[in-house]
Amino acid sequence: MPYLRIHFTEVDLGRTRLASRIDHMWEIVNAVQLLQHREGGLYFDGWRRRVRQEAFAEPRLQRLLHTLLPIAPHAEYFPDFLTPAGEFDDLDDALDAVVSVPKPRLRREMALLGGESAPLRAIAGGGAPALRGLRAALGGFYRVAVQPRLAVVEAARHADLARRLHTLGHDGVEAVLTGITPGAVWEPPVLRLPYVVDSDLLLAGRGLRLVPCYFSLQRPVALADPALPPTLTFPLDPTTRLLAPEHRPGDHLGALVGTTRAAILRLAMDGCSSRELIRRTGVAPATVTHHTTILRDAGMIATHRDGTVASHHITPLGLQLLHRSG
Structure with a gap:
């Protein structure tokens, strides 16, 4: 199997970044x-x-x-x-x-x-x-x-980005790199990815821009010219790539689960701490805990703890509900 081998230095690991907006x-x-x-x-x-x-x-x-x-x-x-x-x-x-x-x-x-x-x-x-x-x-x-x-593309990208940022915060940049595609292997200081042709990319201190793409499907793709600013695009997590049907306008999700739970579910698309949920929804801490527990038990959100801080992230099931509810 051919591979793309991306050669990192310590400087490159510090300069590796996820694209923050649609390319x-x-x-x-x-x-x-x-x-x-x-x-x-x-x-x-x-x-x-x-x-x-x-x-x-x-x-x-x-x-x-x-x-x-x-x-x-x-x-x-x-x-x-x-x-x-x-x-x-x-x-x-x-x-x-x-x-x-x-x-x-x-x-x-x-x-x-x-x-x-x-x-x-x-x-x-x-x-x-x-x-x-x-x-x-x-x-x-x-x-x-x-x-x-575009609305579906942006929603899927936000969910994918929230997952990868959570992985970065909890497991480090190496976990983000090996999560790019099945078969990715980190052999410091080289990231090895299944690719269409055998190729080497030396970052040489330039860092690497990672671009998750909605319409990408099969494999990661790098620029052909290694002298250009290093960029690697790759498919979104398949569970976030949902082609939802069009909907009539209106807050159907709020009518289904209640306005507070709907607000929490939307905020969880980008990842949100319990403290931030309290601030942005304007409800009491006990009420936020009650609603996040219900959403988590229903499989709509996942909660991750780092010490005393709890952060909530939407799940594929929650994202699907969000889209299908307009």
């Missing part, structure tokens, strides 16, 4: 690739059907996919410039970074991609019309395929 470009690229195979049907078949039905009915979406499928293939390589390093405030900033790539790098990465289609040759040439077209295709695909699920 729009990684989600777009992963979503484009999901349309090119049938795996992950439990999570994504309904999403695929909707996007394909819209593409069949809407010529403009067909043109977007005609541009994007060749440049983000479901393959061992796609150009790094599609997923610029760093965290961006919004999608427009990320798209600007994509089309602002230096021309020599653009030509080099497009040459590695190969392909002789007219859209690919035009993008490789770096002309303004071709790059504007690529920007429009990426943004248009996001609005059709990602944005309608």
Whole structure:
């Protein structure tokens, strides 16, 4: 089995960090690739059907996919410039970074991609019309395929991030690293991950940015160019990737379990201590204890203790209830 071997120094362990917000470009690229195979049907078949039905009915979406499928293939390589390093405030900033790539790098990465289609040759040439077209295709695909699920994506990411931060606080960075994917092995100072090709990544003091992705499915992915800021993306915990149906507006959860328990369940999405629950719900400590006990006994939250501090985190069952209740 091929592996990606990531070589850490002590400095790198201190500089390893989890992305705190959605990475729009990684989600777009992963979503484009999901349309090119049938795996992950439990999570994504309904999403695929909707996007394909819209593409069949809407010529403009067909043109977007005609541009994007060749440049983000479901393959061992796609150009790094599609997923610029760093965290961006919004999608427009990320798209600007994509089309602002230096021309020599653009030509080099497009040459590695190969392909002789007219859209690919035009993008490789770096002309303004071709790059504007690529920007429009990426943004248009996001609005059709990602944005309608954005609330679900964010909820799943928050639940996944809360779990990993809890692991970091209780078990340390090594537990976070080995929890990235099944088969991950920590052999200090090297993290070994099952990968599509044998490869080594030397961090050399630069640290590592970890990016959990909703539309990622199969394996971790690193940037192809080891000279770029080290980034590793990987699938969310499968239990948090819930494609929930649309709901009528209203606080259905509050009507079902009561407003205080509903508030506690929502706060537990990001992890919340008992003291913080008391402050943010405005109820008495005994009342918070009563409600967290009921939610925990029902399997909706999990409680972890560190000395005298209790922290509460939503479970997959609680997250599913939250989504299905709108």
